[in-house]
Amino acid sequence: MGAVLQVVLVAVGSPLLVGMMRQVRARLEGRAGAGIGQPWRDLRKLVRKEPIAPDGTGWVFRAAPLLLAGTVLVVAAVVPLVSTTSPLDEVADLFAVVALLALGSVALALGALDTSTAFGGMGASREMIVLALVEPTILLSVFALSVRVGTTNLGTIVTSAVADPLAVISPASLLAAAALAIVTIAETGRIPVDNPSTHLELTMIHEAMVLEYAGPDLALIEWASAMRLSVLLGLLTSLFAPWGIATGNAGLLALLLAAVVVIAKVALLGALLAAGEVFMAKLRLFRIPELLAGSFLMALLAVAASFFLA
Amino acid sequence: MTETMFTLPPSLYVPLLDLACGAFLLTGMMVLWRRDLAAIVRLFALQGIALAALIVVLGVYEQDVELVAVGLGVGALRAGLLPYLMRRALIAGGAGREVRPVVNVATSLLVAAVLAMLAYAVAQPLIRLSPTPATQAVPIALTVLLVGFFVLVTRRRALSQVVGFLLMDNAITMTAFLTTSGVPLVVELGISMDVLLAVLVFQVLTTRMRAAFGGTDLDELRELHD
């Protein structure tokens, strides 16, 4: 019930989230903006267009968008956004969620390599490097979060955060939140790690991988990227600000209320992220490891704090 | 004199203390990350505020007016005067960046992580002596001490080295307040004067050096030796 609601919410809402973030950015830049519904218009148009099989590509190229979208949908069903009791909670824990998201990236990188263009290879290479360097931070943040509750299953972690709201401002939790926020930015390809609206191929990470995709394939990729962003933002809010999430056997009304609250929280976080991007420039590719080393440091300190200050 | 003062419940005291310590640590670590010297000075000022806040929180919790006053004084010195002096030195020396530290930034951050773990491990016996929320934050001070030393060793620009030295000084002050709730006022004043003097000397030196050599890269100082 909750899981179905979550998947529908993420599937329908994430293009709107992207539209909202673009709108915030446009307003801060003094522009009028295309409106919140624009990403949906783009997607509608893309699925109506013709799919293209570039010369020399095969099943890997075609399967990549499907796998990317599939992994995000599974994650959307597992992660507690609306309700902490998901029937899939026993299926995948936080590690599995992280690994599933990585699987999506890998699929896209292989799809890009399959095109045999230089830009595809470049994007894939960079994406994999960011992924490899992000991994320690994520797992250590998971470590810090799970020490307190003795499990890595998301339902339990979030439930305990609901039960003890003051624990959220503990150093361990704050440091882990900061680390995970940087990771979220890196994983979703936002400024300062990657610029989603760049036209310059040499600066691209994510965009370079999708240069060959057209029509419905591209629609799937854009949709999946939007879902990935909203799932990760939703996960951040659920882990560190779980107020309003439905616990236990909540009724339909409670679920709807929780859905409204989570939409508000994710929208707020998204707006903050978009506003922050206005103030920042993209980092040079070889400065990104420094940023990620910083986030690793914070995650490590989070673990240390969770043990030594406990 | 304590009756009139506002009392701090432990449920609020511990998070506030942790928050101040966290800010203290984070600003210390960020010094390693930033290259822009102006940003480094800003971070140092922020750390001064965190330190002052920490001492004030301790003072309010222990209902010690003198401690609160010392805290405010420390804040004024370390978040106000010292950064002001350094900024002046910076302007006099031309704004600059830490272009190529001896150890690159990503590695520095990883080293800081290891230093932090080391500090935690080393401070355990100390904490076991009297496990209060305040002493539990001693590893943080120790970490900043080590990080400050590391900055002193690996950064090339004179100003960042001074910041490294001041980080160590901040950390020592913090340790003193956390473990014994403060050194006597006189000692604190004395140390602060010393530090102030050091920075003044440094400022004069930078100006002179700039006049003579046109830069403050410490590696170039080696030429004086030859």
Added chain:
Amino acid sequence: MSLWQKIRKTGRVAEPAPERAPGNVLPAAAELGGSVQLRHVDAGSCNGCEVEIASVFGPVYDAERYGARLVASPRHADALVVTGPVTRNMEMALRRTYEAVPEPRLVIALGDCARNCGAFAGAYGVTGPVSDVVPVDAEIPGCPPRPEAIVAALRELTGR
């Protein structure tokens, strides 16, 4: 902080959208439904048109509010915006770019040079106007066209 103040002081730069007659949409663009991704091809332009395109997507005219956006790959595009007369060196490239766009695809000839070679007509390196190389669906006259004209033409594609 100063940037924040600047943002607050500047406020909205975009000029109010001019009125347009409803229903005035290119039939070929009807399927796009308010979203047009553009790939810009410089087939030999003097870069006057490029300056105008840049200002069309800048804050003042803000063509993005009507659903038009420039993209980095013709695979992502619905329409090609071609500027300049088609030079010999760019003829094959223009053809290939057109081939790379998935159906339905449109071509906009932007500026007098793209329409009829303009000042460069008969020059030794020029193959001809854009319509000689790829089918053109919309033309924007002007040398260079004013941003208002470009915006109006784009709105006929997006229908907004």
Added chain:
Amino acid sequence: MNLVGTLFCTALAICALSALAGLATPTRLRLPLAGLGTAGAGALGTAAGLAALLGESWSAWLPELLPLAGVRLAIDPLAGLFLAVTGVVALCAAIYGIGYSRDGLDGRVVQAAAPLFVAAMLLVPAAASVSTFLVAWELMAITSLLLVVADHRHRSAVGEAGLWYGVMTHLGFVAILAGLLAFAAGAGGESFDQLRQAELSPALRGTVFLATVVGFASKAGIVPLHVWLPRAHPEAPSQISALMSAAMVNMGVYGIVRVGLDLLHGGPVWWWMVVLIAGAISALYGILQAAVSADLKRLLGHSTTENMGLVLIGVGAAGLFAAWGNAVLAALALTAALLHVVNHAGFKTLLFLAAGSVQRATGTRDLDQLGGLRTRMPYTTGLFAVGALCASALPPGNAFVSEWLLLQSLIHALPTSGVVGAVTMPLAVGVIALSAGLAVATFVKAFGIGFLAKPRGPEAARAAESPPAMLGGMALAACCCLVLALAPTAILPVLSHAVAVALPGPGAVTGEVSLHLAGISSVISPLLIAVALGVAVAGTLALTRVVATRRVRRAARLWDCGGGPMSARMEYTATSFAEPLQRVFDNVLAPESDVDVTPVKESAYLVESVRFRAKVPDRIERRLYEPVLSVLTFVGRGARHLATGSVHRYLAYGFWALTGALIMLAVFQ
């Protein structure tokens, strides 16, 4: 003789017969006979191992077989596990070998040595006395050395690899020999039962442990004793590479678990800290080298170092937890380590066999020359994809499960493990995470560059699919990987018997569909993750089919920015793929590059040609081994002066040695 014994002895007998067949039969019959025999032996070995894992143990004493001590064999569940793994690897590799060895590798020596190598690897875990163990170990070393140098006529690198391997493996043997002999001397008996009951002084126990760990670690390719592995494994024929990398390295782990946990009953914290740190360094260093390697088989060899490192992290953690008195977590960590041994054997067999197919089809294993195999070798590509997925520890692969278990054991150790644990565990988790992330990048590179896109060289463009026997061997390995990935719950209860040999206690992992852990409430279900993923992908596919209006896929040129056609030289290569990583880990890898610019004769400003060479040397080899080697060479030169050929001089040496010994005797009495 019970079931286990019968199966085991039959397997050994078949190995011996296959070796005879390899020696004696004509070339045409040699391959199928020796290959099928080895495969049969592998199958029987697996059966014996599984039977032992299910609880039936067997032991035998054959006093007349070896002089002095006789042969003592015993198969308990722990030995059974390693028997089963070796058996499966041998089965896959032997079937593959029938097709693979056709040209060039069908000589008598190779075909006779391979079954003997398998027999030796079956004997090592079954050995139950020091002398039997050492004999089996040495047999394993010699047969594998023979197989490594099998191809020496065609390639010069083989000889060098053989030399490195021979020296390193014998140094390791000396360490094990010294350790076990000291152990036996201290215990007053050489059968493992006597060793178990021995009561030694802590100093002797420590010495025994350290000496054996050094020996076993060199077999497992642990840093800094790994230098032979990335040379020897790639140079051997591919089915032998698979046997070495998937089965033989496991014997190192077996040795550490058997001696450290079983015979010595665990030990103080520092023992296991050494193991854990060695494992962590190996994991990171191995995968970093793999990530920047452009040689497909070398990459796989480095990845073996990484995976053995991960296993040793698990073994070390198990020992640590046991030393801290946390039996439940210790069992979990060891379960994770042993499961990873099994998983690694599965995917590494598959990957080495597939790499062998590529090498056979293209004649090269340089990733920079490969590519485009997806259309030319579709089955091999699919099989390699399965192996790469498993190796990169992503769901639904098998290594994900074992790494998940390992992380769970490390993460939940924190509250009980004191300061040392609180410092070690986060760093260990960081190391595992980074190596997992780099493994993903490595195998995306291996698969994406090696098999996808267009051929980068003429050899790759001429590739053709492998014969059915090779595909069969690979498919079998792939099936094992899939079973391990989707139904680890079927294997884990059996695995817990093996764990119980080293760390007595109940099983750490339970559950039928999901993995439930003892004492930790984390749960996952690999099978259901795969199912959910399948449903989601199918749903997405259906959705796009429904909403898309144009369904015909138009073939189009690659988007080449409108320029000329893209050539193979414009493609990203493995080297360029790994270049950013190389830059990020500059400090660790210390890559070397040099650029030669040749100007044209007329002007210094016009360039005729530019040569760029880049190399990532093994830094440990350079810093640690080359100084040692140069000292040895120096000493060797010096020693040459001692041996001038004069008989008088040699006699004088004897005289001085005798009098010297007598003087020593006189002084010390």
